[in-house]
Structures are given as C-alpha cells and as structure tokens.
Amino acid sequence: MAITLTCPSCGNQITQVTRSSQILVCPACNTTSFLQNGKLEDLGKSAVLTDTPSIFQIGRTFKHKDWRFSPVGRVRYDYGDGWWDEWFVRSDNGKEGWVSVDEGEIAIETLVQDKLNVPAYETLKIGSVLNINRIRMTVIEMNTATMVGAQGELPFRAVPGEKYDYIDLLGPKRASFTIEYQTGGIECYRGVWIDPFEISEV
C-alpha cells in the first residue's frame, strides 16, 4: 500500500510504494532522505543526475529474455574516467537486484548472501584469475568508486561522496562477479553481463 511522506527539507509530499527501509530523493529539492520506521531522515543534498537519455527509466518495466523488471531507484558512481549507474530493480515476483549500466556495458547482479573468502584488493590486478565457487573468473576492471548522486528508492543508506574500491570479474557464459571493498566490509554480487540489444521495454 502506498504511503505519503513529507520531505524534511522542503515539505514536498512524496508518495512511496513500500514502507521498507530505503533512500528517497525528493524530486522537488533533491534532498536525499533515509526512510526508516515510516519517517524520513535528512541525509543532505544529492547530486543532480545529468538528464542524459538512459536505457532504463524509473517506473517503467523492461524485459531481458524471460526476466521482467522495473527500475525503482539508481545510484551514480564516478570512477575517475567516467561514471556508471547502478539501477535498483524489482522483478515481477518482488525479488530485488541491481543492474549496472556504463554506456552499453550492462550487468545484472544480486547480492551474494554466503560468506566468501576473497583476496584483498591490493593483491589483485587486471587479468588475475579467481576461482569463485569453482568457476574461473578473470579480473577485467579494478577501480575506486565515488557515489555522486542518487534517485528514487534505494535499499541502503548511501551518502554522496562515499568511496569504495571494487573489482569486476568476467567468467564463462557472460558470468559477472563484483567485489566491493566497503568500509563496513566486503560485499559480493553475482550475475551476468547482458547485451543492451537484448533489452526491450514492456
């Protein structure tokens, strides 16, 4: 059931679909708030996400093969030479995941719940091979991400300016794996690289 919230910064009314803990960005003043226990907590101003055309849009439904999903929020990260968007998406069955988009390079990933032992960031380099759950995966990117902006519904308390190191890996059959070295601990995401030409709006 939808709930109506008031932006703590400008008083704008924000209608939200779910009551779960999440980041909300006020469409009126761009203030980032954290929704918890039905209340909004002001986290400050979020970056204005450049209004460039994107393959996804919040509130619309997309399809990749048999998988239907709707983006509900996004975070933009800067990696020095450019940026990418992490779209927080919800499937028809309510399952949540992430779709990262960097100018046509797209990966669908979900958080790995099992605890995995992964090497320290400093011990890896581009081309390093890791065996993850007995699957050989190659490091194809290593960098530091800085959160620059957010929009819509997000499942965690992300603060603009936060930084973390990450590595992207590629395995057989387009398998993708991302390791994020966050201050709070290491998070791993497993998924698959997909072809943007295989995505269509429903």
Place this chain on the structure above:
Amino acid sequence: MATVTQPLKLRKLSCTQCGGSIELRGGHNVRSIVCQYCGSCLDSKDQFKLLHKFLNQKRPFMPIKVGATARLRGVQFTTIGVIQYEQKEDGEVYRWLEYLLFSHTHGYAWLCYEDGHYVLMHEVKDLPETPVEIVSPRKTKFTVRDHTFKVFESAGAQISYVEGEMTWQAKQGEKIMYMDGVCPPYMYSIEMRGQEQEFFWGEYISTSEISEAFRIEDIQPVTVFCCQPFAANPTFAAMSQGALLSAGLALLMYFFISSSGTPVMHHQFGNQLFSEGETSKEFKVDAPGSLYGISVNTPNLKNAWSFFDVKVVDQKEENQLFNMPTALAFYEGYEDGEYWSEGDTEVVSYFRIPESGDYKLSVEGEGATGESEQPAPDFSLGNVNVSIRKGVRLGHYTLAWFFTCLLLAVPYFFKALSFEQKRWQDDDDEDDD
C-alpha cells in the same frame, strides 16, 4: 552536507594544434579525438593534450560523414569517428571503413562499410562455446549464442586513416589480428589489438536501410558480402518454398499410393517360344477392370535384341483378348578401358481385363544378335520369364506432380546455391589453385 553538482560536459572545442573546430559527440568512454584537419590525436582525458599525429592522412571516400545520426535497430546513434583499415594480400590492398557510433542508451557500436555493404557490430562478452582460435582455417565451425558460425577469414590489418572520437588511443599503422565468422545475417568477430582480445557480434544491414536511416543515396552493391543473407523476392521465395513442400508431399503420396501389386502367375518360357510360339499356364483374373502388370525378363539377352508378341487368350485358347508387342534390347562392351551398357533385359507392360475368368498368355518371339535388324532364324535366349501381378497402382499423376513442383522450386534454390558459391568464391578459387 554541501550540494554535489556534476560539471557540464564540454561539447565543442578548437583543436589545440591547428585551431580547427572539433565537436564532441561521444560518451565518457571516449579516450582520444583525431582532428580531421591536421590529424592530431588529442587526449580527451587530459585537457586535450597532443598524444601524437597521424601524418599524411589521405581522407578516403566516406558515404557517411562523422556527425551523421541515424536510428538503427530501434536505437538512436550518432557517428562519432571513423577508421580505415587496410589489408595487403598477394600484392592487392583491401580497404574498409569502420564507423564508431554512439548511443546514450546502448553505448558504442561499429558500422562496418566494405565494398558497398554494411554490418552493424557491437562488443559482447559472449565467448565461443566451442573452441576456435583467432587463426583458424576457413569454414571451421564454432558456436556462439546457439548459432553455428563458419570461419570466413583470419587475417591481419592496419589502420590507415582515423578521424573523430575513439574509445582508445588509436595510432597510425596500428596492427590488429582478427577472425570473422559468419552465420548470415550474423557475424561474430574476434579482434586482437596488442594483448587485448575483444569479441563482437554483428548483423548485416541492407544498403536500403542504411540509406533511409542516414538519409544518403542508396547504392546497391554488386558483390556478395560474407554475412549477407540470401534475399530473394518474398513472393518468389514463398512460392518456391511452397513448391518444394508440394514436391515432397507428392513424393510421399507416390510412395503411399503406388504399388507393384501381388503375384498372380509366373511362367518360364523356353526356346520353343522363338520357333513356334508357346502358351503359358493359366492365370485367374478375379479383379476385373483393375490394373495388371506383366513383366518380361530375359536374363540371357546380351548384345542382342528381341521382340515378343504377347497375347492374352481365353482358357481354351480360342479367343484373343488383346496383344502386347514387347521389344527388348541390351548391349554392352568396353571402350577406352571403360565399361558401357545400354538397353534393358526386362520390360513391364500393363493391362486391364473387363471380365473375371481364367486366361493364358500366348507368346511368340524373335530376335537377333549384334547389329542385324533382321530376325535370326536360329535365335534363342534359353529361357524367358514372364510374371503377372494384380492390383498394380502406378501413381504416375503424383510423380508428374512431384516433377512439376520440383521444376518450379529449382530456380530459387539454384539462385540460393549460386549466391552461397559467390560468398565463398575466394575460398573455392584458392582450393582450385
């Protein structure tokens, strides 16, 4: 917390070397820009500093200009750069263009232009599911995305012209190795640049589609391109495929309908047949009006001809119902060490008898060996086997239907075959050499 704002992106600048106008149309993954006026390669990630220069570049003929926009496969693209590659083989120089296209929604793609043909390619992370090397013999098969590709070409090439934005720092004379696999209209390429290997998925696009999308003149190519699909007139194709299907059905029906019947009588005639004639044992006709087959078999007929006057007579040999003149000839020999033969030792004729009853065959024969046209008085064949079968169904109409349909389908499939031969012509020429 302070407001974080994203900087406005520079979209136009003057070349830091010659002052020429440069427009920026690509995304943040663009690494360098080559000035079309002076060939300076500028670093788009470091204040457009000069990286190097492309010297004495000769601008090739370009049907599409950098900056042109088009909607291809439902995606809006802008042409942001172009590269000309050249490949030298047996003293010949082959050149082609690769346009770098950018889309805000789908990223980067390459529109390859060669010999008037276009292929839209984009980088993928799909590796071949069956092993294939970048250097593989032509027609080696491999699978990607459940499509079976055949290696068309494994070769090397080098850059001979660059203009506009690129996603890496292209260099003059830079060499690449590549392998192109084809599964029309798709193409799958493995490209090796330095130590980096990339994989591309492509699809052939007709010049008409390109011409409409880019609003340029539609010049139809005269050659067959490696991943060009065979595109016949749809009505012609549908009719031909329908005709082939009908031919298949007709053949199937023929096998269902036709029957050689069941044996009714077998009689072996001796030499008397040639001297004074001979009458067979009786045979019963219990299916009046149905088709009967009579086969005359002469196993000893060699380099000779024979003629039989086969009469169907009643049981008492008083009335002749009809006669069936039957001629047979069989010749064989060796010429220049090779065996040859012509003619047959067996012939089948058909008849219908309107009334049930018991009947006989009365047969008189004559013949001669060699090339003599006159019957030889002492001619004989040892024995002549005559068999009668009832319930014969010929299915001639279905067979005629089969051949007619096949004849209608042939031109289309002949064209398709000829198209396929042209696709692989170079390869076949090499094989001939």
